[in-house]
Amino acid sequence: MTDYDTRHLRIKRTRGLAAEQVCADCGNQANEWSQIHGTDGEDVMHYVPRCYSCHKVYDQTNVGRRLSSQTIEKLRAANIGRKHTPETIEKIRVGNRAFKARQQ
Ligand SMILES: [Zn+2]
Numbered sequence: 001m002t003d004y005d006t007r008h009l010r011i012k013r014t015r016g017l018a019a020e021q022v023c024a025d026c027g028n029q030a031n032e033w034s035q036i037h038g039t040d041g042e043d044v045m046h047y048v049p050r051c052y053s054c055h056k057v058y059d060q061t062n063v064g065r066r067l068s069s070q071t072i073e074k075l076r077a078a079n080i081g082r083k084h085t086p087e088t089i090e091k092i093r094v095g096n097r098a099f100k101a102r103q104q
Contacts, residue, residue, distance in 0.1 A: 007041055007042070008033065010044055011033050011044045011047055012033075014044045014089060014092075015033075015044055015047075015089070015092060015093075016093075018030045018031055018032050018033045018049040018050070019031055021049035021096060021100075022049065022096075022100040023049060023050050023051040023054050024048040024049060024050055024054070024099065024100070025050060025051075025054035025057075025058065026051060026053075026054050027100060028051050029051065030049030030050055030051050031050070031051050031052045031055070032049070032050060032051075032052065032055050033047040033048070033049060033050075034047060034048055034049070034050040034054075034055045034058055034059070035047055036048060036072065037058075038072070039072070045076065045092075049096070
């Protein structure tokens with residue numbers, strides 16, 4: 001297990017600030033990286049950007065909105081055995097944007 005700070009630093013390095021992203025749930029500006037339930041949080045793809053209130057709701061409900069298992073599988077597949085090249089990071093950005101667009 002990697003400690004919390006190290007993990008969050010890693011996310012920031014590869015995926016940028018959550019504040020530069022849009023909340024996966026409500027489409028407002030995100031504030032924090034929110035760990036996807038059911039993941040161990042060791043991978044930067046185990047997180048989605050969320051605003052404070054959606055993050056709280058997500059973590060409290062635990063059965064609320066979740067990424068579908070299909071989506072999680074896709075995230076995993078996209079990430080297996082790879083170091084994040086600048087191209088990959090850009091792909092993640094584009095993917096995040098497309099995901100947000102669908103939420104609005
Ligand atoms: Zn939100």
